[in-house]
Amino acid sequence: xxxxxxxxxxxxxxxxxxxxxxxxxxxxxxxxxxxxxxxxxxxxxxxxxxxxxxxxxxxxxxxxxxxxxxxxxxxxxxxxxxxxxxxxxxxxxxxxxxxxxxxxxxxxxxxxxxxxxxxxxxxxxxxxxxxxxxxxxxxxxxxxxxxxxxxxxxxxxxxxxxxxxxxxxxxxxxxxxxxxxxxxxxxxxxxxxxxxxxxxxxxxxxxxxxxxxxxxxxxxxxxxxxxxxxxxxxxxxxxxxxxxxxxxxxxxxxxxxxxxxxx
Amino acid sequence: xxxxxxxxxxxxxxxxxxxxxxxxxxxxxxxxxxxxxxxxxxxxxxxxxxxxxxxxxxxxxxxxxxxxxxxxxxxxxxxxxxxxxxxxxxxxxxxxxxxxxxxxxxxxxxxxxxxxxxxxxxxxxxxxxxxxxxxxxxxxxxxxxxxxxxxxxxxxxxxxxxxxxxxxxxxxxxxxxxxxxxxxxxxxxxxxxxxxxxxxxxxxxxxxxxxxxxxxxxxxxxxxxxxxxxxxxxxxxxxxxxxxxxxxxxxxxxx
Numbered sequence: 001x002x003x004x005x006x007x008x009x010x011x012x013x014x015x016x017x018x019x020x021x022x023x024x025x026x027x028x029x030x031x032x033x034x035x036x037x038x039x040x041x042x043x044x045x046x047x048x049x050x051x052x053x054x055x056x057x058x059x060x061x062x063x064x065x066x067x068x069x070x071x072x073x074x075x076x077x078x079x080x081x082x083x084x085x086x087x088x089x090x091x092x093x094x095x096x097x098x099x100x101x102x103x104x105x106x107x108x109x110x111x112x113x114x115x116x117x118x119x120x121x122x123x124x125x126x127x128x129x130x131x132x133x134x135x136x137x138x139x140x141x142x143x144x145x146x147x148x149x150x151x152x153x154x155x156x157x158x159x160x161x162x163x164x165x166x167x168x169x170x171x172x173x174x175x176x177x178x179x180x181x182x183x184x185x186x187x188x189x190x191x192x193x194x195x196x197x198x199x200x201x202x203x204x205x206x207x208x209x210x211x212x213x214x215x216x217x218x219x220x221x222x223x224x225x226x227x228x229x230x231x232x233x234x235x236x237x238x239x240x241x242x243x244x245x246x247x248x249x250x251x252x253x254x255x256x257x258x259x260x261x262x263x
Numbered sequence: 264x265x266x267x268x269x270x271x272x273x274x275x276x277x278x279x280x281x282x283x284x285x286x287x288x289x290x291x292x293x294x295x296x297x298x299x300x301x302x303x304x305x306x307x308x309x310x311x312x313x314x315x316x317x318x319x320x321x322x323x324x325x326x327x328x329x330x331x332x333x334x335x336x337x338x339x340x341x342x343x344x345x346x347x348x349x350x351x352x353x354x355x356x357x358x359x360x361x362x363x364x365x366x367x368x369x370x371x372x373x374x375x376x377x378x379x380x381x382x383x384x385x386x387x388x389x390x391x392x393x394x395x396x397x398x399x400x401x402x403x404x405x406x407x408x409x410x411x412x413x414x415x416x417x418x419x420x421x422x423x424x425x426x427x428x429x430x431x432x433x434x435x436x437x438x439x440x441x442x443x444x445x446x447x448x449x450x451x452x453x454x455x456x457x458x459x460x461x462x463x464x465x466x467x468x469x470x471x472x473x474x475x476x477x478x479x480x481x482x483x484x485x486x487x488x489x490x491x492x493x494x495x496x497x498x499x500x501x502x503x504x505x506x507x508x509x510x511x512x513x514x515x516x517x518x
């Protein structure tokens with residue numbers, strides 16, 4: 001069964017085409033990597049999957065429901081780790097999770113149990129009552145992952161989840177995500193710029209460039225097709241070596257600035 | 264039924280979040296008291312003698328309700344800033360992908376902001392007692408809370424609605440100030456509404472805050488321009504309309 005179905009999906013901002021007529025599917029239980037240079041359309045696609053943006057054209061089915069027609073059904077089924085921070089800094093780790101649990105209507109008893117369990121898993125149980133603004137970047141990321149999993153989603157979207165994390169934290173995160181994928185059969189859909197991450201983790205990979213999907217398949221298949229030795233080489237061969245400009249809105253700049261201040 | 268229970272819980276948790284954030288930010292609490300105190304003291308004592316000579320009676324008695332309303336409208340409108348903050352610092356997305364109708368989020372935010380604004384109004388009321396303000400009747404004085412809460416809800420919803428359409432953190436305070444100033448100065452908070460020039464009178468009658476000030480003043484010192492029923496009706500209808508429009512605007516937010 002395909003848990004994500006995309007048909008002729010297009011998103012236009014004024015005259016700029018961010019996502020250009022893409023179609024693909026992800027089957028339930030799969031770990032799927034969505035790769036592409038900056039500005040290729042990854043985040044825009046994920047935003048359309050997660051009801052944050054309306055597609056200009058085409059159709060999406062997430063767990064059988066259309067995010068445009070039945071946003072609430074879709075929202076109940078996924079968890080998401082956004083590319084940039086999305087925690088409330090003025091609340092504690094526990095309060096952030098509690099807030100999320102209430103929003104997703106997780107019954108109190110289950111909620112409390114799961115919060116304790118997840119805090120232990122991401123090794124933040126000792127900091128449960130600290131304000132998030134006192135956390136390091138890696139700790140915040142771990143907390144966001146715990147939060148994304150709190151309501152037991154069928155799919156988890158991770159938009160560059162390991163950006164700016166050290167190898168230890170990265171490894172730790174991936175082993176946890178893998179574990180959860182195997183134990184609970186959660187579908188994992190992630191984007192990343194670390195090719196070895198995609199190579200190691202993903203069952204299947206799609207590469208998007210300039211809003212179009214340029215290649216799709218297992219890592220082995222992509223390497224074979226491009227006659228390259230590593231996924232990184234395959235990626236470069238498919239998308240070219242030119243450095244991309246990302247069309248940043250003022251708000252993205254501000255977020256980036258804040259990230260600098262926080263360090 | 265189950266759905267309603269869930270919506271109430273969502274509204275509650277958003278309300279609670281706003282209160283916690285407010286409680287944890289002492290500078291904000293104290294800072295937002297400075298302006299009303301200044302107005303109360305400077306205008307109350309500065310213009311008091313002239314007002315007295317003109318036969319208006321005790322000016323502190325007259326403006327204290329207006330200053331209470333002022334502290335509420337400021338806090339309420341500026342609570343929209345939190346939406347812009349949440350948008351810029353990413354937390355807004357967390358609430359926007361949640362499987363609940365957007366209006367519950369708008370409602371929770373509005374109630375949280377309105378509670379903070381009403382609390383601020385109560386603090387200003389207590390301070391005005393120190394400056395010499397005396398309500399006619401301490402037993403009926405709490406009824407003024409109804410009017411305070413109504414203007415708090417009305418203007419929090421208004422501020423939130425505007426914020427849902429703005430991304431610019433710098434522009435928001437400027438726009439809000441631009442709106443608050445006329446709303447406040449033309450509300451009858453500072454001067455009696457009797458015998459105004461026709462043009463001013465029309466504007467004053469169109470200003471929602473006028474009805475809030477009139478209601479609070481009516482309860483606290485028994486001076487009304489309209490009737491308390493009229494005040495209540497106008498505020499109630501306006502608050503309902505703005506909440507509905509604001510919810511609609513908030514439901515269209517994209518990040």
